[in-house]
Amino acid sequence: MAKIDQTNIRNFCIIAHIDHGKSTLADRILEHTGSVAKRNMQEQLLDDMELERQRGITIKARAVAMTIQHKGTTYELNLIDTPGHVDFQYEVSRSLNCCEGALLLADAFQGVEAQTVATGYAAIEHDLDIIPVVNKIDLKHQRADEVVQEMEQTLGVDAEDVVRVSAKTGINIDGLIDAIVTKIKPPEGDAKAGLQAMIFDSHYDEYRGAITYVRIMNGTVRKGQKVRMVRANTIHEVVEIGQFRPQQTPCDELRAGQVGYLVCNIKSLNDVNIGDTVTLNSEKDIEPLPGYHEPKRMVYCGLYPSDGQDFKELREALEKLAINDPSFEFAPESSEALGFGFRCGFLGMLHMEVVQQRLEQESDVDLVQTAPNVTYEVLTKRGEILHIHRPQEVPDSGDIEEFRQPIVRVNLIQPEEFVGPVMKLCNERRGLLQNTEYLSATRVMLSYDLPLAEVIYDMHDRLKSITRGYGTMDYDMVGYFMADLVRMDILVNGNKVDALSVICHRADADRRGRAVVKKLKEEIDRHMFEVAVQAAIGSRVIARETVKAQRKNVTAKCYGGDISRKRKLLQKQKAGKKRMKSVGSVDIPQKAFMSILSTGE
Structure with a gap:
């Protein structure tokens, strides 16, 4: 394939609330650029994990490279499709680091939701070029004009810049691609400098070992070169190099600004760290790129094999899953009632369910799971601070000076007629009102400080039921505060x-x-x-x-x-x-x- 000039590369991701049409929009862009033959096209093409197709949600961010002719010039578009659920925020933050631009999507009927606000601000912090998009304009009861006003008010975007599309029917995809080419800046970086590539994801292949997904920041990498992982300090030979178009398609080299994958026959799962920097072995003084913040695990629970036998199988399954999903962690523990198992940390309850289902489906392990709990802090009489991941670790009450629980700032967006029931729900759960903001004449955003333990169990379900499905929420950690816990x-x-x-x-x-x-x-x-x-x-x-x-x-x-x-x-x-x-x-x-x-x- 002919080389594409770096100034003609565009890296962007699609960010939005759950169900606002990210994966469908990705389908239309793939179809429009001719990256997928008509006969191979299926809905939500990039959601290829069995669990994603069953639940109809995106769990893993996926990268895909497309080539397109625009006004006589050939461009390469690298698209990263991201999840929308608050539990997979970490996947989104990793994708933002690999892009120069973002399509910020809002539903033409549901409008700006809690997650739209959260991911929108995250993209602004990463200094990305943002293209605001209103999707689903083909709906009979769409209210695109009001939604554009909401976007203007909450996210500070200019109403003139909003692109209106329908991902389902393909209306105005041309206009969107035009906006991507003209408004998103080309990647910076020097193809002739020393190699610096950021690992932003990876998965394990039974036959080829770990396959690492990289974004090249500087330099060029070719097949057959020896590369070094800077943090792990291990050396590997590049056996294959390529891009996702959407399938893995080998190519000769990846240059600065491009996104692709490396196969290096890595058999040990410990050698791949997401956020690590790949460089050439011959270049010794390359600085590692700033990686990612360590994700904060919020929910812990014990996973045990149901018949007490397959402890070894469960460990292997967890190790394989951890390479694909670095946001969950596990450590062995034992229980008198359930035998040997693992204490696992997750980002939230949906993340916990997904990991459990992936273990059962992909590795065929039968599991028993203990009651989930969040991490607490205990200040002892001796002045030590203990992090409590399981109830058995709590010291005797005589030794406790202060028992602290994690508090989160929850943003709840709902139509104004539901403000009373939502406030009642938050007050029942010991919430403290911080702020009330009108996004438009009919929609209100409430900010509450709530104990995390009260949020993770069924707060989302309760919110949906009392607001007839119109309420949405999103939360951020504030810190640990003293509470009367036992x-x-x-x-x-x-x-x-x-x-x-x-x-x-x-x-x-x-x-x-x-x-x-x-x-x-x-x-x-x-x-x-x-x-x-x-x-x-x-x-x-x-x-x-x-x-x-x-x-x-x-x-x-x-x-x-x-x-x-x-x-x-x-x-x-x-x-x-x-x-x-x-x-x-x-x-x-x-x-x-x-x-x-x-x-x-």
């Missing part, structure tokens, strides 16, 4: 069940304790002796249920006669049950854990 333990027959301990607010402990012991009572089978199921804070029991013993009618053979004989038989039975209780152990079925953990109690 660790609640569940005791069965006097023994703690470590997998069921939770950290919660003191005011909620009674309600949650009662709910869990009730559920456990239904799930634990009756034994020969009675079993006490208790919820306790420290040594104080706050809720109790009793699983009655199985009893044999020992007085059946006495008819009539002296009452003392019956009493003697009952006393004898009671003593036997007591002796049994002291030596017997209670068998809690796996089903009981599953039912409690699945209700989110």
Whole structure:
């Protein structure tokens, strides 16, 4: 293929709220540039992961290179399609680092949503050329003019610059491509300088090892050269080099400004770090590029193989997934109830579900998952600060000086008639109102400071139901603040069940304790002796249920006669049950854990 001049390269990504049509717009651009033959075209072409197609959402950012003739000049367009969900914000931030421009998409009916605002500001911070786009103008009930006003008010874009398109029907895709070519600056960088390439993603191929996705910032890389990963300090030979068009298409070289992939026969998964810099082995004094901020894991839970056997398989599956998704982490842990497993950290609840489903589908592992919890901070009497990832790590209450919980700033956007119910929802969850802003005559943005633990479980679902689907939210971490928190333990027959301990607010402990012991009572089978199921804070029991013993009618053979004989038989039975209780152990079925953990109690 003929070389394309660097001034004719355009790198851009598409950013927007969930379901505003990013992947469909990517389809139309691919079709318009002739990158995909008509017969190979399918909807959401870039969402090629099975889970993405099932759920209809984008989970991984995908890169694709296209060549286009515009006014007699050949241009190369590198498009990165990004996810919209708040949990995958980290994928978006990595994509922004590889681009010079961004298409900021808003739905012509739903307008500016919480995530549109968040990603819009992120793109402005990265100093990208922003092209505001209003999508879905083919809808009967579209209100594009109002949406343009909202974009002007919240994001400060000029109404003249807004491109109106329909990604579904292909209206005005020409105008959009014209805007991309004229308004986005070409990449900077010197093709003759030393090689500096940024790894922005990677995936593992069974036959070829790790395939790394790179954006070349400076220099040129060719097949057969020896390259060095600066941070990992490992040396590899480039076996194949190429671009995604959308399939992997080999080429001879990648120059400054281009986006592509390298295959270097990397067998060890630890050698690839996303955010690392690739340079030529012969060039020793190349500075590493500033990488990415380490993502902050917000939600932790334990993952255990369901039959306690496939521990090794689970570890291999997690390692493979970690190379493709660096925003989740894992460390081995063990639990008396569930055996050996891993403590995993995620960016949010959807991220946790997606990782769990990918493990089950791609690696065929059966999993049990413990109740998710967020990270807390504890200041001890000795002045140490502990980071608590699991309830078992909480020290005794006598050693705690301050118990701190993570607080997030939540931006909620909804039509004005739902402001009352939304404020009520936030107040129930101990939120503090920070700001109220009218985006237009009918839409309001509320800003609240809320405990993260109250946000991650079902806040999004509750918001959707009370606003009839029109409310959207987005959150950012503020910091750790002191709160009245306690660790609640569940005791069965006097023994703690470590997998069921939770950290919660003191005011909620009674309600949650009662709910869990009730559920456990239904799930634990009756034994020969009675079993006490208790919820306790420290040594104080706050809720109790009793699983009655199985009893044999020992007085059946006495008819009539002296009452003392019956009493003697009952006393004898009671003593036997007591002796049994002291030596017997209670068998809690796996089903009981599953039912409690699945209700989110």
